[in-house]
Amino acid sequence: MTDTINSDLFKVVGHDALRKDGEGKLTGETRFAGDLVLPGMLHARLVTSRYAHARINSIDISEALKVPGVFKVIIAADLPIVQESSESRRRNPLAKDEVIFYGQPIAVVLGETEAAALDGVDQVFVDYDPLPVVSSMEEALKPNAMNVRSREAHGADADAQMHATVETKDQDVGFKLPHNVSNHIHFKRGDVESGFSEAAAIVENTYTVPMIHQSYIEPQSCLAEPTTGGGITLYTSTQAAFIARQEVAAALNMPLNKVKIVVTTIGGAFGGKFVLIEPFTAALAKVARRPVRLVFYRMEDLTAGNPSFNGKIELKIGARANGTLSALKAKVYFETGAYPGTALGIAGIVLAGYYRVDNFDIECFEVLTHKTGVGAYRAPGSPQTTFALESAIDALARAMNRDLLEFRLQNCIIEGDIMVNGKPMPRIGLKECMEQLSKHPLWLNRDKVAPGEGIGVAIGGWPGGLEPASSTCRLDHDGNITVTTGVADISGVTTSLGLIAAEVLGLQTEHVTVENVDTSSAPYAGASGGSKTLYTVGAAVLKAAQDAKEQILNIASSLLEANPQDLELQDGKVSVKGVTSKSVTLKEIAAKSMSFGGRFEPVFGRGNSAIVRNAPGFTAHLARVRVDSETGEVEVLDYVAVQDVGKAINPAEVHGQIHGGVTQGLGWALYEQMVYDEEGTLINGSLMDYALQSAPQVPNIEVQLIEIPSPDGPFGAKGVGEPPIVPGGATICNAIYAATGVRINEIPAVPERVRAAIISGAQDKITH
Amino acid sequence: MTDTINSDLFKVVGHDALRKDGEGKLTGETRFAGDLVLPGMLHARLVTSRYAHARINSIDISEALKVPGVFKVIIAADLPIVQESSESRRRNPLAKDEVIFYGQPIAVVLGETEAAALDGVDQVFVDYDPLPVVSSMEEALKPNAMNVRSREAHGADADAQMHATVETKDQDVGFKLPHNVSNHIHFKRGDVESGFSEAAAIVENTYTVPMIHQSYIEPQSCLAEPTTGGGITLYTSTQAAFIARQEVAAALNMPLNKVKIVVTTIGGAFGGKFVLIEPFTAALAKVARRPVRLVFYRMEDLTAGNPSFNGKIELKIGARANGTLSALKAKVYFETGAYPGTALGIAGIVLAGYYRVDNFDIECFEVLTHKTGVGAYRAPGSPQTTFALESAIDALARAMNRDLLEFRLQNCIIEGDIMVNGKPMPRIGLKECMEQLSKHPLWLNRDKVAPGEGIGVAIGGWPGGLEPASSTCRLDHDGNITVTTGVADISGVTTSLGLIAAEVLGLQTEHVTVENVDTSSAPYAGASGGSKTLYTVGAAVLKAAQDAKEQILNIASSLLEANPQDLELQDGKVSVKGVTSKSVTLKEIAAKSMSFGGRFEPVFGRGNSAIVRNAPGFTAHLARVRVDSETGEVEVLDYVAVQDVGKAINPAEVHGQIHGGVTQGLGWALYEQMVYDEEGTLINGSLMDYALQSAPQVPNIEVQLIEIPSPDGPFGAKGVGEPPIVPGGATICNAIYAATGVRINEIPAVPERVRAAIISGAQDKITH
Incomplete structure (x- = not known):
């Protein structure tokens, strides 16, 4: 592997290409999850906590139920979610007896219209007893600080470490961790004291960085639809379709094959859409037996989203x-x-x-x-x-x-x-x-x-x-190419994946369509994030395209009576090198492989990749x-x-x-x-x-x-x-x-x- | 190849299995194309001809447009369909100047409700001049018979021959064919006169068989939805998704990748659903810029369907x-x-x-x-x-x-x-x-x-x-299997394809899901018909499952430190033959191949098949x-x-x-x-x-x-x-x-x- 790649070698890769998702976004034609409407769809609006910490004595929903157009008011006890632990936020989308942060959802009103749901929210009355609040790390780490959570909460959520491959050693710290510490990692090499003793200069300081919000343009948005046979389909703005599928299935105790995640166009995510409201919305739809759409208001996203830690x-x-x-x-x-x-x-x-x-x-x-x-x-x-x-x-x-x-x-x-x-x-x-x-x-x-x-x-x-991924690469009847993946596009990766396939197959990019398929049938792809999307899914697409190319050359070899190694594929045509008159188009190959009585296998490449x-x-x-x-x-x-x-x-x-x-x-x-x-x-x-x-x-x-x-x-x-x-x-x-x-x-x-x-x-x- | 297969060798194949589509059909939960509703959907109802042959002098739609809830009334000239020839029924769904069969659609009323559309139909007035009718073959073959079609109509539709692989020779008949003969094939071998001269007995007779209707329970049904980016999605009861895709794209002059065909559950087809109303419905949606649903009434299906020839x-x-x-x-x-x-x-x-x-x-x-x-x-x-x-x-x-x-x-x-x-x-x-x-x-x-x-x-x-086909076979996180195909299920083939994959992978059938995917991303499959569905698509599924099995054994080989040939896959577990303690489950393999940092490629088998x-x-x-x-x-x-x-x-x-x-x-x-x-x-x-x-x-x-x-x-x-x-x-x-x-x-x-x-x-x- 040399240190530089000569871009002149490439016809498509390395050259500026327009984003395929650009036009719909510019014209406003693109529909986001919050734009989707299904027949019978209910609108969910949240009743949220005005306190950061309080005991909930009672929730009175009787007046809300009288509001015209209010279909149901749902509290935590109504949710058919399998419990794991109270630390699992996905499994506890509504506060039960205690609220533990400002803006925490307590109840949800399902309305025939959004206005009805909002009117219902105004008529839900929560009786609280405010409790002392641990509002900063300084407070939390004081020896006499109150426990933020009633029971100990150690061990990070699985997805917290997902952005990079980390191998950590949690050694014995030699002291009891403060009770509000939920995770602890210690990295150590050599002897720092002896190191500092060798130093000619030492800098020492304390640095502070704020809690900030991802501030995606599109807030958290999900539409859940119960489907026949006891299934559920979610149209959701998520970076992590397959994780969402597993989480919803586990939360609702459903078989995996009954849960379908359709990733809608994502209006920004930046890490903030790694499954938050999906099990919640699915549970609401299951209770309602109707489609339910939950789209956070901006203020809800700021108070009850999952922003970056300080x-x-x-x-x-x-x-x-x-x-x-x-x-x-x-x-x-x-x-x-x-x-x-x-x-x-x-x-x-x-x-x-x-x-x-x-x-x-x-x-x-x-x-x-x-x-x-x-x-x-x-x-x-x-x-x-x-x-x-x-x-x-x-x-x-x-x-x-x-x-x-x-x-x-x-x-x-x-x-x-x-x-x-x-x-x-x-x-x-x-x-x-x-x-x-x-x-x-x-x-x-x-x-x-x-x-x-x-x-x-x-x-x-x-x-x-790093994450393994798969992809397919199909020749279509018009001689164009369809690549499939299970990826969520948060960065224009769809366009880039198309360039990779186009480069391999000697095509211009307009002849390649990349379909990011729902979880029911997509080739596997991990969550989009951690700067691994193109690196890993692109590798699978590359292999799928190479596989398709090999199939194309084999068919052409039979049709042109030439060895595959004597053939070249460019601009939708396979030619015998040096004999321009002997050629066959991709459209002709498609006709011979995807038609009644065709004697060639369809061109359908597959790439599996696991970069380590x-x-x-x-x-x-x-x-x-x-x-x-x-x-x-x-x-x-x-x-x-x-x-x-x-x-x-x-x-x-x-x-x-x-x-x-x-x-x-x-x-x-x-x-x-x-x-x-x-x-x-x-x-x-x-x-x-x-x-x-x-x-x-x-x-x-x-x-x-x-x-x-x-x-x-x-x-x-x-x-x-x-x-x-x-x-x-x-x-x-x-x-x-x-x-x-x-x-x-x-x-x-x-x-x-x-x-x-x-x-x-x-x-x-x-x-x- | 021996002449018998011992079913005892099989654990799944050859044993009675419940149809996976059975429950939904029995409970009534299954939704057919005619059950689907989309926001803004219009209902199409047809104005049909009362004559078998007549000149259309005028169509007065002015009163129909006054009916409340009528959105549009569309006649042939309004349809944005690229013309081929007047013999193409798909391209001429509405009669223009002349009706040529009883019940032929002449206009279509799009209504906000079906009732409004029907009221509109009553207010469309067609002025006809009846013309002589050729009502039987006997009439048609008389030397002085009138031409049924104004211009000659030779050459069968491409799909007419699709049910079997036929190679025919159309020899010179030595006489001018009657003008109402649209196709002629001559099969000849040896010398029949000399053959009859050798005969000890000769039987001679004329046999007559009727024109009959396929009488599927579900009539012709299609719902077309314009999508963003100038695309169109059809939810349709068709045996031939990929043909429908090509036909709609060609009829509407659209790129193939802008047309998506979703095959809905088919309520019977028997050959009668090889693309009839799809280009029509798509054109209606294109004109209306709204979803349009067209479902034939039973009488329309009988008069204007495509029944069997006598x-x-x-x-x-x-x-x-x-x-x-x-x-x-x-x-x-x-x-x-x-x-x-x-x-x-x-x-x-x-x-x-x-x-x-x-x-x-x-x-x-x-x-x-x-x-x-x-x-x-x-x-x-x-x-x-x-x-x-x-x-x-x-x-x-x-x-x-x-x-x-x-x-x-x-x-x-x-x-x-x-x-x-x-x-x-x-x-x-x-x-x-x-x-x-x-x-x-x-x-x-x-x-x-x-x-x-x-x-x-x-x-x-x-x-x-015969027709080439592809399929994929994916291992899921729960250790179960998802097979994908592009097939339309008219015969319970989905269940049988699952049995094939289950047999290969040593699983019970409930652990295999078969997803029949839409044309945008499905592995290719030809139309379902001609007794070739299981024979050809099943061969692709078999290969996809074998490919997945090989991948599973390779991963297990690495995890168990054993040669793949020493391993056996049964009931969701790979074991070392004779060493029951050394095993790994499919779920474990899934976890190691479809997770952050996983070091194995996802198990994603692919089968391409072209039986000749x-x-x-x-x-x-x-x-x-x-x-x-x-x-x-x-x-x-x-x-x-x-x-x-x-x-x-x-x-x-x-x-x-x-x-x-x-x-x-x-x-x-x-x-x-x-x-x-x-x-x-x-x-x-x-x-x-x-x-x-x-x-x-x-x-x-x-x-x-x-x-x-x-x-x-x-x-x-x-x-x-x-x-x-x-x-x-x-x-x-x-x-x-x-x-x-x-x-x-x-x-x-x-x-x-x-x-x-x-x-x-x-x-x-x-x-x-």
């Missing part, structure tokens, strides 16, 4: 006089709300995974509080911990009087370095990204910025996920900012993202994904945060209050791609989705440091926080 | 003194109504295909008349011609003083005899069927019947169809009847059907299919006929008038299976569906002869016809 990272890192890192010690706290399930293991992968450090000791704690449960959000755990590491590295390089990129280049991991899971790092492009960034004019002229401006850099990465090597993706970002020292306002003037993508199958799409990721990273850095008061009430629970960027706030983003091909991904491709969101926080805060000389260790770097730091002259704690 | 066969057959057949000469006339397209080639396959005859000359004519176009009906062409042949053979054996079965056994074709297509006959079970029948107590005691009773026998056959050898199916029938010589009424007292099925995958289903086929054959023999008057008006256009049997009219039917395995069908299976309908007419009329000594040469043998024959003492024309 974190606090206490980090200490030291370097020897020769510039090598000698030790890293960290305590990481992720706030998981009222339900266990953060991507805790990622903390170790990031903190000990970007740079070679012989001695590390990283302890990670997941902490329960009275807030909504959390979920995945693009590279879950990585923006949090990368903010800490890359802020500290910046400070350490400065403390050592080293060039900020050279210092990173000296220490960054390369192929063969041992990862936290004990395995050697495969060939990655981290070094190349930084080298390319170091040649950028902005970096070369970093000392010539105007007063009040500064340039900062940071790196970020993502280990990449990760392809970690890395990126290096640069920002030029201007800081208004009077107001603390930060303006991003330039932003550069250099990312190793292995091979950009559809460069236009890869650029788009990186633009989106960078923008979300700037949200982490500068704007977004979910703010709860001491009562556990979300006080910015609407998009009027929650500071999601608008387009003018997004700077011009320059994207440069590095292509270090992965050995296993299709045409060398790697995952692209997660890395670009990762370095935003550190990049911006490092640029602020360059502009102002003060260290911001809590994001978002909102004006009042920046101004306060400038006034106090906030610095890193450095020991020499 | 026939007239002039047959002359001679045998030498040694009992061998010396010559056969025939003229066959099939009435095709106003649209070309009968299974004309089958006439030769039958007449020269049951018995060895060195010299034959068979001329077949397809004749146009002013009646509705015809379609396929279970073994199209075979019941008609078999009635002629098996009546004549009965007479010939009697003329030669030969035992009726011995004479047939002496002459019947066996493996290696040359078929009309010039190829040798494969191993068939015709002889075995007759040998088995000859041992039946009813036959052995045939001379001991009561006065007025008689026992008749006849044989029948079907060449069997037909497996003709034969049957021998016996009936004991009692004839009331006063009234001419015929009562069927006993009926025995012995059929070679190759291998009965699901014996219960095979018995059921034979019961159904025999019953329909008795309909041909005794009850059914579509009766038109001289004006071309169907005078028994309802099930009050059309004599479809009711259950008490069906005798007890004894079914005996012969299993001469086919080399290519799954587990040796052959097609089962067509043969049992074939011999009914001759079996009954031969029994009537045995009872009364008179020959009935026109079916149905209704009482007035039988009584007339008894009074006239009707005999065969025999020359010695």
